[in-house]
Amino acid sequence: MQYPTNIKIVRVPCTGKVDVIHMLRAIEKGADGACVIGCLEGECHYNTGNLMARRRVEQAQKILDTIGVGGQRARMFNLSSSEGPRFAQYATEFTAEIKELGPNPLKLAKNKAA
Numbered sequence: 001m002q003y004p005t006n007i008k009i010v011r012v013p014c015t016g017k018v019d020v021i022h023m024l025r026a027i028e029k030g031a032d033g034a035c036v037i038g039c040l041e042g043e044c045h046y047n048t049g050n051l052m053a054r055r056r057v058e059q060a061q062k063i064l065d066t067i068g069v070g071g072q073r074a075r076m077f078n079l080s081s082s083e084g085p086r087f088a089q090y091a092t093e094f095t096a097e098i099k100e101l102g103p104n105p106l107k108l109a110k111n112k113a114a
Contacts, residue, residue, distance in 0.1 A: 023056070032099075036056075037076070038076065057076040068105065
């Protein structure tokens with residue numbers, strides 16, 4: 001199983017622990033995108049963690065759109081832990097979409113200011 005090497009994986013006990021600020025901070029610090037991958041809907045070990053995560057990703061998307069960075073830089077996927085090839089597919093597709101968007105505008109502005 002291969003996925004793009006520019007992906008940084010941050011493991012959490014449940015995607016319900018991922019807050020809007022985590023996604024926004026990653027993008028503020030220079031990430032071109034932030035992706036949350038959680039359990040299949042209805043199969044969360046903590047009942048509703050993945051549903052909370054989905055709502056938070058949607059909030060992050062709205063904020064990113066509002067500030068002009070682009071909401072499509074934040075995304076959520078659901079899959080089972082046994083679906084490694086699908087993870088690789090999602091990672092590859094998301095990376096391609098982010099490359100098509102171009103570099104993070106915040107990173108570009110920071111580089112120009114330096």
